Amino acid sequence: MTELAAPPHFTAHAHVSKPLPTAVNLRHDWTQAQVRALHDKPLLELVYEAQTLHRQVFQENHVQLCSLLSIKTGGCSEDCGYCPQAARYDTGVKAEKLMQVADVLKSATAAKEAGATRFCMGAAWREIKDGPQFNSVLDMVKGVKALGLEACCTLGMLSDSQAKALKEAGLTAYNHNLDTSAEAYGDIISTRTYQDRLKTIERVRNAGISVCSGGIIGMGESIDDRCNLLITLANQPVHPESVPINALVAVEGTPLEKQAPVKPVEMVRMIATARLMMPLAMVRLSAGRMQMSQEAQLLCMMAGANSIFFGDKLLTTDNPAYGEDMALLKEAGIAPLLPAVER
Ligand code: SAM
Ligand code: DTB
Ligand code: SF4
Numbered sequence: 230m231t232e233l234a235a236p237p238h239f240t241a242h243a244h245v246s247k248p249l250p251t252a253v254n255l256r257h258d259w260t261q262a263q264v265r266a267l268h269d270k271p272l273l274e275l276v277y278e279a280q281t282l283h284r285q286v287f288q289e290n291h292v293q294l295c296s297l298l299s300i301k302t303g304g305c306s307e308d309c310g311y312c313p314q315a316a317r318y319d320t321g322v323k324a325e326k327l328m329q330v331a332d333v334l335k336s337a338t339a340a341k342e343a344g345a346t347r348f349c350m351g352a353a354w355r356e357i358k359d360g361p362q363f364n365s366v367l368d369m370v371k372g373v374k375a376l377g378l379e380a381c382c383t384l385g386m387l388s389d390s391q392a393k394a395l396k397e398a399g400l401t402a403y404n405h406n407l408d409t410s411a412e413a414y415g416d417i418i419s420t421r422t423y424q425d426r427l428k429t430i431e432r433v434r435n436a437g438i439s440v441c442s443g444g445i446i447g448m449g450e451s452i453d454d455r456c457n458l459l460i461t462l463a464n465q466p467v468h469p470e471s472v473p474i475n476a477l478v479a480v481e482g483t484p485l486e487k488q489a490p491v492k493p494v495e496m497v498r499m500i501a502t503a504r505l506m507m508p509l510a511m512v513r514l515s516a517g518r519m520q521m522s523q524e525a526q527l528l529c530m531m532a533g534a535n536s537i538f539f540g541d542k543l544l545t546t547d548n549p550a551y552g553e554d555m556a557l558l559k560e561a562g563i564a565p566l567l568p569a570v571e572r
Contacts, residue, residue, distance in 0.1 A: 244293065244535075244568055245286055245509055253285060253508050257464050264456040268502045272494060279501035279533040286508050291566035292558065293347060293511065293536040295381075296340030299544040300369065301327045301352035301362075309408075310417045311448055313480040313545050314353040320482035322545050327352070327362050334372040343539070343551065344565055347379040349404065351544050355421070356386035363391065367398040374399035379568060381441060381471075386421070386429045392436035402471055403433040404441040410457035413450040417485075430465075439470040443513070446499055447477035447491035455499055459506055468507040474499050474534070476517025478546045491517070493525030497532045504533025511536050519547050523557050535566055 267275070283289070303314045304324025313320040337348045350369060357363050366382065373380040382395065383404035395403065407430075408414065411423045433440050444458045462469055476491045496517065503512050514534035518526055526537075539554050541547065558564075 244511055244566060253282070255468065255508065256506070257466065257468075259460045259463055259506060261453060261456055261460065264460055264502065264506065265453065267505055268452065268456055268498055272497065275498065275501045276528065276532045279504040280531055282508050283504055283533040283535070287535055288566060290563050291535065292530060292563050293513075293566040293568075294344045295347040295349060295513070295536055295538050296337070296343070296345035296540055297349045297351065297538045297543055298328075298333065298336050298340075299353070299542075300333055300350045300366070301325065301354065302545060303353055305353035306355050307420045308418060309420075310484040311408075311445060311477055311480075313483060315483070318482045318484070320480050324353075327365060330365055330368045330372060333369045334376070337373045337376055337378060340540070341376055341378055344555075345378065345539070346565065346568055347381060347401070347536075348373045348376075349381040349383065349538075351404075352382075352384045353544075354385040357384045357388075357391050359391070363394075367394060370395060370398040370400045374401075383441075386425060387432060389432050389435070392432045392438060396436045396438050400438050402439040402441045404471075404473065405429045405433065406443050406445070406473065406475075407458055407461055408444045409448060409450050410454035411461065412457060413448070413454040416450075417448055427461075430469075434465075434467065440467075441471035441473065441513075442469045443471075443473035443475070443503075443515070445475040445477050445516070446495060447479075447488055447517075448485055449488060456502070459499075459503055462503075463506040468510055470509070471511045471513060471536075472503050472507060473513040473515040474503060475515040476520065478516050478519070478543075480546065490520045493521050493528070496521070496525070497528050500529050500534045501532035513537070516543055516546070518549050523553075526557070527561055530561075530563065 302325040303322040304316045305314045313322045370380045379401040381402040407426055414423045479486050479488045512534050513536040514529045
């Protein structure tokens with residue numbers, strides 16, 4: 230199916246800053262051969278095409294600044310092979326309790342003062358459990374929204390009623406990554422199925438919360454697996470509004486500790502392909518910036534990435550220093566992208 234006009238979910242894409250040109254195709258019928266052909270184009274042509282489309286939809290020279298906070302760290306029951314927070318791996322990450330609402334809001338206030346427009350709260354849970362902890366998360370969401378920030382959560386699997394409660398609390402977006410292709414998924418995670426992941430995403434979508442879903446490259450998957458991940462994301466009835474692309478942070482103690490770092494150009498190809506397949510999505514250059522030069526990060530932005538997480542830490546691993554990020558953006562003439570509704 231190909232849509233030529235603004236889709237019904239258009240308003241959910243709060244960041245889209247220009248009237249949608251009718252020439253922008255929102256396709257949901259990508260084949261592996263088509264995506265592989267895009268992904269493997271000569272690099273400069275790929276980047277040129279992605280940047281050209283990016284400029285049709287988004288304000289050029291703008292990148293959203295997002296802040297990430299681990300509100301519940303470590304001790305997770307799952308076996309995600311990349312994750313330093315899985316209790317079964319000896320990574321030095323200690324299990325902590327859920328943070329207090331007031332402390333989370335202090336952190337969100339600081340993030341806002343530092344320029345963030347989106348605040349993402351992550352919990353090392355397999356799934357959300359109803360009760361006092363979930364009620365605290367709802368208070369966190371309300372508080373973050375009251376600060377005028379977009380509120381995003383990533384808390385594992387959820388039920389329809391929990392999705393509804395998060396929506397009512399004002400949650401902007403829910404992050405639940407597919408991580409990799411359906412075919413490669415079983416090599417990385419055994420304690421949850423791909424179908425479970427898709428179901429959670431569907432529940433988020435049905436509750437009217439914007440969907441944030443992407444993946445990780447560099448876990449030993451093939452290029453076809455990367456393409457298949459993007460196809461699963463794009464061939465859903467509605468594209469995710471937000472697509473984080475992570476490069477594996479290989480953490481000692483995890484099964485993937487010995488993975489070779491991805492080449493920056495692989496991130497550029499993945500980002501450009503995501504941009505071309507999902508033109509309205511925020512494509513987020515997420516984990517892995519520590520291993521990338523500033524020039525490589527700029528090339529990712531040239532390829533259509535329009536969001537970064539700033540702050541010295543992601544959830545548990547290091548991220549570039551705030552001052553370095555700000556200096557990079559300033560030098561490159563890149564300004565913070567504001568959500569369209571707040572502009
Ligand atoms: N527990 C929840 C879940 O798994 O959905 C939410 C938190 S989980 C840490 C959020 C996402 O972070 C994962 O889906 C994965 O894509 C990403 N992530 C975790 N560890 C990573 C690593 N070492 N390198 C890159 N991305 C990672
Ligand atoms: C996403 O795709 N990447 C972010 C955010 N969504 C939650 C998390 C990256 C985590 C990297 C490993 C860590 O710091 O623990
Ligand atoms: Fe747990 Fe999420 Fe880490 Fe998997 S990715 S081990 S579910 S915190």
